Amino acid sequence: MAVIEAIATTYLEADASSVTFSSIPTTYEHLQIRMSMKSERAGSDVDGLRVYFGTGGTLDTVAANYGYHWMRGVATTPSAGRLTGTYLNFQNMLAAQGGVTNAANFGAMILDIFDYTGAKNTTCSALMGSTGNWSNLSFETGYWDNVAVVDKIQLDQVNGPNFLRGSEFTLYGITG
Amino acid sequence: MAAWTHLEHDTIIGGLPATTVTWSSISQSYDHLCIKVSARYSAAGSAGQLHDVVYNGDTTDSDYSNTYLIASTTTPTMGRLDGRSYAAIMPTSDFLADTFSTTTIWIPALRWCATLFHENNDAITEISMVAGGGQDFVADSTFDLYGILGA
Numbered sequence A: 001m002a003v004i005e006a007i008a009t010t011y012l013e014a015d016a017s018s019v020t021f022s023s024i025p026t027t028y029e030h031l032q033i034r035m036s037m038k039s040e041r042a043g044s045d046v047d048g049l050r051v052y053f054g055t056g057g058t059l060d061t062v063a064a065n066y067g068y069h070w071m072r073g074v075a076t077t078p079s080a081g082r083l084t085g086t087y088l089n090f091q092n093m094l095a096a097q098g099g100v101t102n103a104a105n106f107g108a109m110i111l112d113i114f115d116y117t118g119a120k121n122t123t124c125s126a127l128m129g130s131t132g133n134w135s136n137l138s139f140e141t142g143y144w145d146n147v148a149v150v151d152k153i154q155l156d157q158v159n160g161p162n163f164l165r166g167s168e169f170t171l172y173g174i175t176g
Numbered sequence B: 001m002a003a004w005t006h007l008e009h010d011t012i013i014g015g016l017p018a019t020t021v022t023w024s025s026i027s028q029s030y031d032h033l034c035i036k037v038s039a040r041y042s043a044a045g046s047a048g049q050l051h052d053v054v055y056n057g058d059t060t061d062s063d064y065s066n067t068y069l070i071a072s073t074t075t076p077t078m079g080r081l082d083g084r085s086y087a088a089i090m091p092t093s094d095f096l097a098d099t100f101s102t103t104t105i106w107i108p109a110l111r112w113c114a115t116l117f118h119e120n121n122d123a124i125t126e127i128s129m130v131a132g133g134g135q136d137f138v139a140d141s142t143f144d145l146y147g148i149l150g151a
Helices: none
Strands: A004-011 A019-021 A030-037 A046-055 A066-074 A077-084 A089-094 A107-114 A122-131 A135-144 A152-157 A168-174 B004-011 B020-023 B032-038 B049-055 B064-070 B077-082 B088-090 B103-108 B116-118 B127-130 B142-148
Touching (some): A030 A152, A046 A135, A089 A122, A089 A135
Antiparallel strands (some): A019 A152, A066 A077, A122 A135, B049 B088, B064 B116
C-alpha cells in the first residue's frame, strides 16, 4: 500500500457552489487536500475558503463548532489572530473581482487534516497563497470541536457564490 | 518505487502517557524524513507547550539552533535561539478539550529539522520527541515517521 493515495479529485468543468468529498475511508492516519482554486467573488480579489467537516454522512454547519488561527502576509503587512465560533474560514484564496484579476491565475492551498479517526477533535493546518492585486500568503490552523470520525468534507467560499471553472481539488489519504 | 515509506507509528495508549517517543535504528536509505505529530500536553500552560526534537541522543542545547515565527497574539514575532525546544508547539490542559497539535516536521537531507538546525554532520539514526517541562504527552497523541526517496 502506498503511503500517500489519491482518494478523489474534483475538477470543475463549470462553476460550482461547493465541492464535497463523501464516504471518506477510515483506513488512513491523516488526510491532505491539495487545491488550485478561485472564487467568483466580484467585490474583492480575495475570498475565504470555508471548510465543513461531517460524520455519519452529515456535515456540521454550526459556526460555533469551529475555530481557526492565522498568520498572514498581505502585500507588505503581516498579521495574526484567532477566531472561535465563527466557522472555519481560511484566508485568502484568489477571487475574480469581476474580471480584474488575471483569468489564468488561481490560488493554491495545501490542507493537512491530522488523525481524523482518532478520539479527538479534528485539527488541521493550511498553507495557502494567491496573487491578485495584492499578494497573499498565510499559514493557518483550525479545528472542529467534535471527536467523531470525519467521513465527509465540504469546501465552500465565505462570499462566493461559486468556485470558478478550472478549480481543482484532490483528497489524499496518508497511512500511519 | 514509491517515494514515501511509512517507517514508524506511535500512539500514546490510554492510561499510559509518556514523556518521550524515540525512534532508533533509522534507515539511511532515504533522502529526507518527515514527521507528523498530533499531540497534547498533560499539564497547564496558557501559551501552549513546546516539545523538543533530539537527534542521536544529543541533549546539549548549544548544539542546536532554531529560527522561529510565532503568532500567539495579533502580532507575529520571530527570532533565533540556541536550543532544541522550539521544534513544535502543542495544546495544553488549558486549551479546548480533546484538541491536539497539527505538526509537520521536515528533515531534508537528514540534517535539518524545520527551522531547527543540529550542528552535527553525523547521520541521524535516532530521533526523540520530548514533551518538555517534565510532563507528558497525553493519551491518543500520535507520532508518525516517514522516509522519502529522491530520484
